[in-house]
Amino acid sequence: MNQPKEPGDPKRLRSGFSRRGFIRGVGIGSGALGGAVLHEEALAEPPAAAAGVAGPGAVSITLQVNGKPQALNVEPRVTLLDALRNHLNLTGAKKVCDRGTCGACTVIMAGKVVYACNVLAIDAQGKNIQTIESLSTGSRLHPVEAAFVRHDAQQCGYCTPGFVMAAKNFLDKNPNPTMQQIEHGLSGNLCRCGTYVGMRQAVLEASKAMKGGPRA
Amino acid sequence: MPDYSWPPKAKRKVMGRRMDRLDGPEKASGRAKYSSDVQRPGMLYAAILTSPHAHARVTSLDTAEAERSPGVTAVEVVSGPGTEIQWAGTEIVAVAAATEDQARDALRKIKVQYEVLPHFVKDEDLNKAGSRARAAGEQVTGDPDQAFKQADVVHEGYYGIPVITHCTLESHGGIMEWQGDQVAHWASTQALTGIRSDISTSLKVPVGNVTVHQDHMGGGFGSKFAADRWGVAAAQLSKKSGGRPVRVFLDRATELQIGGVRPSAYAKVRLAARKDGTILGWESQSWASGGVGGGGRPPIPYVYTNIPNQRQTHQAVSINAQGARAWRAPNHQQACYITQAAMDDLAAKLNMDPLELFKKNADVTARAAVYRQQLDKAAELIEWKKRWHPRGQSGPGTVKRGLGLAVHTWGGAGHASQCRCNIHADGSVEVELASQDIGTGTRTIIAQTAAETLGLPVGAIKVKIGDTAFPPSGTSGGSTTVGGVSSSTRKATMNALAKLFESVADSIGAPAEQLEAVEGRIQVKGAPAKGLAWKAACQKLGVKTITEMGENNPKQPGGLNTGGVGGAQIADVSVDTETGLVTINKIVAVQDCGLIINPKTAESQCYGGMIMAGVCGALFEERVMDEQTGRVLNADMEFYKLAGIGDIGQLVVHLNMEPEHDQRGVVGLGEPPSIATITAIANAVTNAIGVRVTNVPLTPARVLAALEGRTA
Numbered sequence: 001m002n003q004p005k006e007p008g009d010p011k012r013l014r015s016g017f018s019r020r021g022f023i024r025g026v027g028i029g030s031g032a033l034g035g036a037v038l039h040e041e042a043l044a045e046p047p048a049a050a051a052g053v054a055g056p057g058a059v060s061i062t063l064q065v066n067g068k069p070q071a072l073n074v075e076p077r078v079t080l081l082d083a084l085r086n087h088l089n090l091t092g093a094k095k096v097c098d099r100g101t102c103g104a105c106t107v108i109m110a111g112k113v114v115y116a117c118n119v120l121a122i123d124a125q126g127k128n129i130q131t132i133e134s135l136s137t138g139s140r141l142h143p144v145e146a147a148f149v150r151h152d153a154q155q156c157g158y159c160t161p162g163f164v165m166a167a168k169n170f171l172d173k174n175p176n177p178t179m180q181q182i183e184h185g186l187s188g189n190l191c192r193c194g195t196y197v198g199m200r201q202a203v204l205e206a207s208k209a210m211k212g213g214p215r216a
Numbered sequence: 217m218p219d220y221s222w223p224p225k226a227k228r229k230v231m232g233r234r235m236d237r238l239d240g241p242e243k244a245s246g247r248a249k250y251s252s253d254v255q256r257p258g259m260l261y262a263a264i265l266t267s268p269h270a271h272a273r274v275t276s277l278d279t280a281e282a283e284r285s286p287g288v289t290a291v292e293v294v295s296g297p298g299t300e301i302q303w304a305g306t307e308i309v310a311v312a313a314a315t316e317d318q319a320r321d322a323l324r325k326i327k328v329q330y331e332v333l334p335h336f337v338k339d340e341d342l343n344k345a346g347s348r349a350r351a352a353g354e355q356v357t358g359d360p361d362q363a364f365k366q367a368d369v370v371h372e373g374y375y376g377i378p379v380i381t382h383c384t385l386e387s388h389g390g391i392m393e394w395q396g397d398q399v400a401h402w403a404s405t406q407a408l409t410g411i412r413s414d415i416s417t418s419l420k421v422p423v424g425n426v427t428v429h430q431d432h433m434g435g436g437f438g439s440k441f442a443a444d445r446w447g448v449a450a451a452q453l454s455k456k457s458g459g460r461p462v463r464v465f466l467d468r469a470t471e472l473q474i475g476g477v478r479p480s481a482y483a484k485v486r487l488a489a490r491k492d493g494t495i496l497g498w499e500s501q502s503w504a505s506g507g508v509g510g511g512g513r514p515p516i517p518y519v520y521t522n523i524p525n526q527r528q529t530h531q532a533v534s535i536n537a538q539g540a541r542a543w544r545a546p547n548h549q550q551a552c553y554i555t556q557a558a559m560d561d562l563a564a565k566l567n568m569d570p571l572e573l574f575k576k577n578a579d580v581t582a583r584a585a586v587y588r589q590q591l592d593k594a595a596e597l598i599e600w601k602k603r604w605h606p607r608g609q610s611g612p613g614t615v616k617r618g619l620g621l622a623v624h625t626w627g628g629a630g631h632a633s634q635c636r637c638n639i640h641a642d643g644s645v646e647v648e649l650a651s652q653d654i655g656t657g658t659r660t661i662i663a664q665t666a667a668e669t670l671g672l673p674v675g676a677i678k679v680k681i682g683d684t685a686f687p688p689s690g691t692s693g694g695s696t697t698v699g700g701v702s703s704s705t706r707k708a709t710m711n712a713l714a715k716l717f718e719s720v721a722d723s724i725g726a727p728a729e730q731l732e733a734v735e736g737r738i739q740v741k742g743a744p745a746k747g748l749a750w751k752a753a754c755q756k757l758g759v760k761t762i763t764e765m766g767e768n769n770p771k772q773p774g775g776l777n778t779g780g781v782g783g784a785q786i787a788d789v790s791v792d793t794e795t796g797l798v799t800i801n802k803i804v805a806v807q808d809c810g811l812i813i814n815p816k817t818a819e820s821q822c823y824g825g826m827i828m829a830g831v832c833g834a835l836f837e838e839r840v841m842d843e844q845t846g847r848v849l850n851a852d853m854e855f856y857k858l859a860g861i862g863d864i865g866q867l868v869v870h871l872n873m874e875p876e877h878d879q880r881g882v883v884g885l886g887e888p889p890s891i892a893t894i895t896a897i898a899n900a901v902t903n904a905i906g907v908r909v910t911n912v913p914l915t916p917a918r919v920l921a922a923l924e925g926r927t928a
């Protein structure tokens with residue numbers, strides 16, 4: 001697989017912390033649900049980078065999205081998900097839990113799947129970001145998408161783009177998966193309608209279709 | 217009047233085919249635009265301040281600072297001073313601003329003072345409910361006292377099933393644009409036509425001035441019928457902002473607090489039976505809560521409705537939590553669990569195979585033959601005879617395996633629906649309905665129905681739904697859509713075709729009533745060579761367009777659709793008695809659903825029901841209320857748990873597609889397969905470990921507690 005090179009990394013602005021780390025740090029309202037464990041994890045987060053302070057007003061950033069540089073003016077608190085959806089009109093990634101649980105906002109960043117709701121846009125600079133919009137061209141679907149359609153692996157379809165991105169990245173890295181590996185590989189995403197039966201078949205079929213064929 | 221009846225099964229070319237859903241490519245590629253993806257020019261974002269208190273009175277409200285906050289265009293008070301708040305999460309103030317973050321910033325500047333009042337949020341312990349429990353009166357059938365006296369065996373049990381939420385992935389909300397006397401709404405709704413009326417009533421704007429749009433929607437399950445307070449607030453914010461569009465979607469925490477719940481149900485049940493398993497009597501004391509209004513009486517005894525002697529009491533418990541909304545098969549999962557967990561326990565007490573007990577008593581159901589056939593089929597699919605063992609006799613080892621079964625019923629006749637069919641001179645065909653595809657495949661079955669009638673491929677039909685510019689169609693609730701829209705589409709397309717026949721009769725040289733539309737041709741019946749290709753026939757229309765209506769009247773479905781189905785499911789589970797973890801090995805579902813237009817999406821409905829309502833409800837989902845604060849403890853998707861792809865085991869669906877089912881016409885399938893799964897899984901767990909875990913979801917803590925004989 002040809003992994004595109006990461007774009008150059010000039011002295012760009014950075015937030016210095018991850019949104020998930022912040023959420024862990026403040027804990028959850030109830031406090032009763034394993035707060036102590038979360039607190040320890042929060043402490044284990046790397047300390048804030050010694051970069052310049054950005055914000056609170058909007059700052060100019062450039063995101064490398066689907067192979068093209070995109071200049072935006074966003075507040076440092078804006079997540080990658082909101083930047084994609086509200087500023088670049090890339091609405092394939094969905095906002096569902098907004099807390100890094102459900103995977104509906106899954107995109108591929110620097111070759112890894114990430115929850116776009118858990119990444120600040122400002123921290124996504126300098127990394128190749130791939131969204132679902134880049135997978136298909138016109139009526140030509142990516143093998144994962146085509147398999148999702150054929151196996152009816154979607155109902156309301158709101159979780160689907162996230163699952164497709166998770167499945168694509170999983171299959172790029174695991175071209176010969178077993179069903180158990182597929183289930184493990186997609187365990188970071190949730191569907192409400194109950195489309196997992198078709199999904200398992202779709203990912204298995206896509207793994208065969210993608211073998212040797214051109215990859216998006 | 218033309219004969220609208222469905223073509224015989226053997227002659228159908230498009231209906232009955234396993235078709236990919238038409239909007240599948242759009243959705244799978246992320247191109248589908250849900251209303252939450254729509255960006256209108258000049259769009260503002262709304263955020264809503266909600267009450268942190270479960271029961272309180274708003275004593276003062278100061279929004280002045282919020283109004284001056286950067287980006288804010290308007291503030292709308294939803295619950296002003298004096299309002300009594302009945303649940304945490306109640307909307308207090310809505311703010312519109314240029315960005316969502318600015319709207320949230322402004323919320324923090326609102327000063328609200330509350331007089332906090334005592335709350336009550338736990339519904340399971342009836343003894344603590346006091347005056348919050350309202351008796352619904354005793355119902356007696358036959359002579360229950362005598363029945364229990366005569367019984368060889370009496371089983372007594374307690375069963376509980378909690379409040380769960382809808383947790384729709386696309387949250388509740390939409391875009392409101394109120395300009396002058398016109399209101400436009402981009403909705404996330406199950407009721408395109410219905411929400412238009414609701415907006416009209418709520419905003420006091422004539423219904424003709426309201427338009428509603430929705431290409432796709434991300435899940436409703438019964439919770440998205442109304443404009444809701446947040447929708448009305450967004451409309452007011454739009455008006456106050458000079459008609460700029462205002463987007464409101466509840467954040468997840470708020471969605472889980474106020475976006476809809478299924479009521480709980482709890483019951484103490486007594487069953488009286490003869491040695492041979494014949495059930496003589498039923499007694500139940502049940503209670504339930506759907507929120508502050510109480511509500512949610514489960515229809516018990518479920519399926520086995522005609523047990524000859526019954527005594528029932530029910531109490532509606534009012535708690536300080538959001539009111540219930542319809543949840544896929546309202547009250548049926550609860551009723552099924554209470555009734556059939558008790559029947560399963562009765563079978564164990566009688567040392568009887570539950571399959572035999574359920575079949576033996578089928579005569580007190582509305583469709584004895586259907587259930588017996590379905591139970592046998594399900595038993596065959598799971599190899600019941602070979603693999604069932606008496607309760608608790610799973611053999612040595614710490615991981616125990618068991619089988620459990622349950623049966624269900626649902627109505628599902630078609631709703632009121634109007635369809636317009638246009639045939640243009642260029643041969644293009646449109647079918648138009650102000651209906652909605654909520655993920656069930658409605659677009660696809662409309663296209664299949666039209667294509668079948670007009671003798672065209674599915675690709676030749678343009679299905680236009682999701683806009684109130686089209687003729688009104690019913691709400692997608694209660695499994696009524698497929699029957700309604702297929703019937704209205706059938707009629708509209710047949711009426712249009714009759715006009716086309718009239719237009720081309722002279723050219724073909726045969727009377728209109730002797731023409732038929734087959735495989736892209738209009739031709740003479742019995743003389744297929746005599747005719748015209750579809751396009752050539754349509755060209756004869758010249759400047760005309762044929763526009764014809766068709767209507768499904770639920771009171772006169774004319775054999776096209778009907779309601780009333782049965783289904784049986786059996787689950788095979790493993791339970792680790794050291795960790796309490798339940799694993800689904802396999803679930804089989806046998807389902808009766810009339811004439812099936814698209815077996816592929818029909819099966820998806822079954823899988824979906826078994827997973828979202830079944831596996832999720834049996835093992836994971838439960839709204840947890842905090843007694844101290846009165847709030848929902850797990851209002852996030854980390855702790856409000858749904859099943860993942862690795863949690864569901866192997867699922868097998870067998871649709872009853874025999875001629876006698878097909879002849880009944882179209883029947884809805886959304887709710888039926890979502891009902892019995894919880895009970896089948898719970899009975900399987902009991903069969904595996906030898907003791908009843910009285911309350912679902914069957915969490916490891918509850919399973920371990922049941923094994924140790926304590927309460928979780």
